Each structure stands twice: as structure tokens, then as C-alpha cells.
Amino acid sequence: MPEKLVTISTLARLLKTTNHTIRYYEDEGLFKPAEIAPNGYRKYGMSQAYQLSFILFLRQLDFSVASIKQILQTNPSVTDLLLAKKIAIQTERHRLEQLEKILDDQLNIHQNSASPTLKVATPFYLQSVKRLPIDYDFGITEIMDGNWNPDFILRKLYYVITPDYYDICIVSTKPTSQKIAPGEYQLTPIKASSAESFDQQVAPYLKNQKRIIALEDRRGFLTANSNLVIHLLIQKT
Known part of the structure; x- marks a missing residue:
């Protein structure tokens, strides 16, 4: 039939x-x-x-x-074809997951920068990616010399500041010696037009503390104002 x-x-x-x-x-x-x-x-x-x-x-x-x-x-072999495509999809999914993390960082950067306080519900740790003398300006040459991933510049950056040096840090997935404890922090802005200006503004806060942690606010770099602003994390009592 x-x-x-x-x-x-x-x-x-x-x-x-x-x-x-x-x-x-x-x-x-x-x-x-x-x-x-x-x-x-x-x-x-x-x-x-x-x-x-x-x-x-x-x-x-x-x-x-x-x-x-x-x-x-x-x-061609349909099995080989589909396996190759599956690998490509997994690679793309990983890329999108990394992009989502960067997006979350950017959202947090701008949301936190616009708020006078930072609330930390669970502790997290910081990983140092660069240590510089306290009187040294951090610039693009340090990024180039460090051979860092290009998306580093989009990450949320913290500064661990001491009287002699400061560490540029990112959030770590593993415990480190640099820990942000739970609590509410007052974000005190410091406009750093130069290393000297930065030292002068931070010095009073270092008199009674061995270190200060600060959060970078890069919104100024997205406008005509090119000065770096950081927010000192002062824990409320």
C-alpha cells in the first residue's frame, strides 16, 4: 500500500x-x-x-x-556531532556563569556605592592580588605588569590598608587571613586624587587600628570625574 x-x-x-x-x-x-x-x-x-x-x-x-x-x-556520526555540541554548550554555559558573577559584582558595586552603609549578613574573605607601598599610586601599569585576567578591572575591589602598605583584594571562595565579619558598616568616602592625598585622609583612621578595609567606588571613572573614591568600612557598634 x-x-x-x-x-x-x-x-x-x-x-x-x-x-x-x-x-x-x-x-x-x-x-x-x-x-x-x-x-x-x-x-x-x-x-x-x-x-x-x-x-x-x-x-x-x-x-x-x-x-x-x-x-x-x-x-558524520550523530553521536560525535552531539557530543561536540554538548561540549560547546557547556563551555558557553561556563562563560555565561562567569559573566553573571561579573554582573553581580557590578550590581553590588553600584548599589553599595549609592548607599551610606553596607550590611554583611554572612562573613566572607578577601584574597590579595597586589600589594603596594602606602605611598604608591595604583594604576593601569600594575594591572598590565600583574598579567591579570581582563575581567579583573570589572570585579569588586577591596583595599586592606595598613600604615606601610595596602593590599588590593577580591572576594575569595576560600578562607584567608582577611575576613569581613557580619555586621553593619558605615561607608566613609575618601577621594584619592593622589597617593599623598590618600595618605593624609586615611592616617587618622590608622592611629588606633592596624588595618582598615575599604571598598572601591569606580563610578567616577564612568564620568568626567576621574578621581578614585574608596569607602572605608567602619563597623557600627
Whole structure:
């Protein structure tokens, strides 16, 4: 018994696509109808349904039409093809997760910078990425010399300041000697136009403390004002 064929509209409904999409893939040479009636109507069977469903699946995986054409012509191992795509998806997912972390950092930077206080619910730790003398200006050359990841400049930066040096830090996933304890902190702004100005403003806070922790506010770098501002974290009693 000959196979019953269906129209392009029926095939489109079955595979949740459109007549236009089916015609486009036909024009691109990805597959052909089972027959074309004298009146020009296209007819399709199970073979075309399987072919089209596979094409639509590959498009969902973001394969280009040119790539799909090559796949159909060379007939590679479907298992190898899908495994390679899975690895690519995992790589992209990792990239997006890292991008989400940077986005969270940026949100926290701007939200915290706009608030006079910082509330810490759970303790976290800081990892030093650069130590500089207290009278040394931190600039772009230090980033270049440090061979740091380019997204470092987008991370939330903390400063651990002592009378002799300061550490530039990022949040650590592991415990370190630099811990931010839970509590509410007053954010006291310091506008550092130079190392000398920075020293003068920080010195009074270091008289009775061995170290001070500060949060960088880089909003000034996004405007005409190019001065760095940091917020000293003064824990409220």
C-alpha cells in the first residue's frame, strides 16, 4: 500500500513550524518533498518528516544552514556531532556563569556605592592580588605588569590598608587571613586624587587600628570625574 502523503501545511503543524520555513529549507537544498503534484502542491511523507525534524533540531542547537547542509552531505556520526555540541554548550554555559558573577559584582558595586552603609549578613574573605607601598599610586601599569585576567578591572575591589602598605583584594571562595565579619558598616568616602592625598585622609583612621578595609567606588571613572573614591568600612557598634 503506497504511503499516504500530507500537505506542507499539515507537515508544518505536525512539527510546529511554518510553511515559509519549510520552503526556505527546500530552497537551500536541505531536503525535498516526496512529490510535487501537477498543480504545484508539495507532498510529504515520514521520510521528509524525520529529515525536517532533524534539521529543526540542529537549528535549535544553533547550527547554521550552511553547517547543516554539510552535515547532511557528509553524514558524520550523530553521536560525535552531539557530543561536540554538548561540549560547546557547556563551555558557553561556563562563560555565561562567569559573566553573571561579573554582573553581580557590578550590581553590588553600584548599589553599595549609592548607599551610606553596607550590611554583611554572612562573613566572607578577601584574597590579595597586589600589594603596594602606602605611598604608591595604583594604576593601569600594575594591572598590565600583574598579567591579570581582563575581567579583573570589572570585579569588586577591596583595599586592606595598613600604615606601610595596602593590599588590593577580591572576594575569595576560600578562607584567608582577611575576613569581613557580619555586621553593619558605615561607608566613609575618601577621594584619592593622589597617593599623598590618600595618605593624609586615611592616617587618622590608622592611629588606633592596624588595618582598615575599604571598598572601591569606580563610578567616577564612568564620568568626567576621574578621581578614585574608596569607602572605608567602619563597623557600627
